[in-house]
Amino acid sequence: MTRGATIRDVAKRAGVSVSTASLALNGKPGVSAETRARVLRAALELDYHPHTAAKNLADGRTRTIGLIAPISLEHLFSSASFFMKLFRGLHHIAQRKGYVLSLYIAESDDEAALQIKSLVRSRAVDGLVITNPTFTSPYLEEIRRYRVPFVVIGRPVGKASFVDNDNQAVGWMATRHLIEHGHKRIAFISGPDRFTFCQDRLLGYRKALEEAGVPYSGELVWRSEIVEEDACRVVKENFPKIRFTALLAATDVQAVGAIRALKEMGIKVPRDISVVCVNESELARHFMPSLTTVDLHERELGRRAMELLIQMIEDGVVREKGIYVEASLIIRESCGCNYGKGGGNEKEQGASQKKSGKG
Structure with missing residues (x-):
């Protein structure tokens, strides 16, 4: 079996030290353009691939970060806008810092645990970013x-570094907006209880009702998978027997499913039912009616998560730190604020501004 080229082979071919070759290959400063070109040419001639030969790098790193998404493919594709913006933020910082981002999809927490075990035991990655934490998350202990640096996007159960929105504030903000427009019978389509963000948004919904003196009713809280068809089914099952004047959906995808169900039953949004959701997307902007939604600023979530992870990798210190990115409410047609006023105009309110009662 032929031995693969090492960084020492590249350095020898280019006539430089191993440390200079490492700097050149990883896009680091301190190397002239001429030397960098010579090293890259040597690597190409020797078919050297630094991201698959971490043991040969001067610093022992792979320069690879594993991105673990423990969700179904159906969930991933139905929420494509959310993950696209999140991945862009992650990729932007990783690329700028000279790291490669590798995506791993797991259909369950158990599958994620197996993937993570394989990655950390083989030292195939320098660190991990994990999305969509659940209340079990068996992989965290592994x-x-x-002692592999990792950051969770979402609130984890237990101690871990994470970047998230305050999802209780998100649920509170969306519900409060409907209450301010006179609604008291507000249905809430939550996502699966296994996700921490779904539980947190439900807590925010309950808090807003309590503060306004509106009784909480369990019959108004429904759950669906985060796919359009399931949300449509849930609304069709509940609408004939439960009275409500407004609806909050935990995601934009669920809001679309809910509105579709209402339309099929002859109910118009926002004339008959007001709708607010979470997640800003092309879908929210261009759906008819356009959706009033809470913008989570997913790209910023990704940027902050990657910055935190790379700092841990390069400092050699595993931290337990939580960072919150502020969300904002974008007002469009579906809540009724713009209904009959020409529609289409957007108005944005930040979470802190909304909570303080300003603006």
Whole structure:
């Protein structure tokens, strides 16, 4: 079996030291353009691939970060806008810092645990970003055991570094907007209880009702998978027997499914039912009616998560730090604020501004 080229082979071919070759290959400063070109040419001639030969790098790193998304493919594709913006933020910082981002999809927490175990035991990655934490998240203990730097996007259960929105504030903000327009019978389509963000948004919904003196009713809280068809089914099942004047959906995809169900039953949005959701997307902007929604600023979530992770990798310190990115409410047609006023105009309010009662 032929031995693969090492960084020492590249350095020898280019006539430089191993440390200079490493700097050139990883896009670091301190190397002239001429030397960098010579090193890259040598690497190409020797068919050297630094991201698959971490043991040969001067610093022992792979320059690779694993992105674990423990969700179904159906969930991933139905929420494509959310993940696209999130991945862009992650990729932008990783690329700028000289790292490669590798995506791993897991259909369940157990599958994610197996993937993570394989990655950390083989030292195939320098660190991990994990999305969509659940209340079980069995893989977290495995990562801690190997002391691999990792950041969770979403609120994890237990101690871990994470970047998230305050999802209780998100649920509160959306519900409060409907209450301010006179609604008291507000249905809430939550996502699966296994996700921490779904539970947190439900808590925010309940808090807004309580503060306004509106009784909480369990019959108004429904759950669906985060796919359009399931949300449509849930609304069709509940609408004939439960009275409500407004609806809050935990995601834009669920809002679309809900509105579709209402339309099929002859109910018009926002004339008959007001709708607010979470997640700003092309879908929210261009759906008819356009959706009033809470913008989570997913690209910023990704940027902050990657910055935190790379700092841990390069400092050699595993931290437990939580960072919150502020969300904002974007007012469009579906809530009724713009209904009959020409529609289409957008108005944005930040979470802190909304909570303080300003603006």
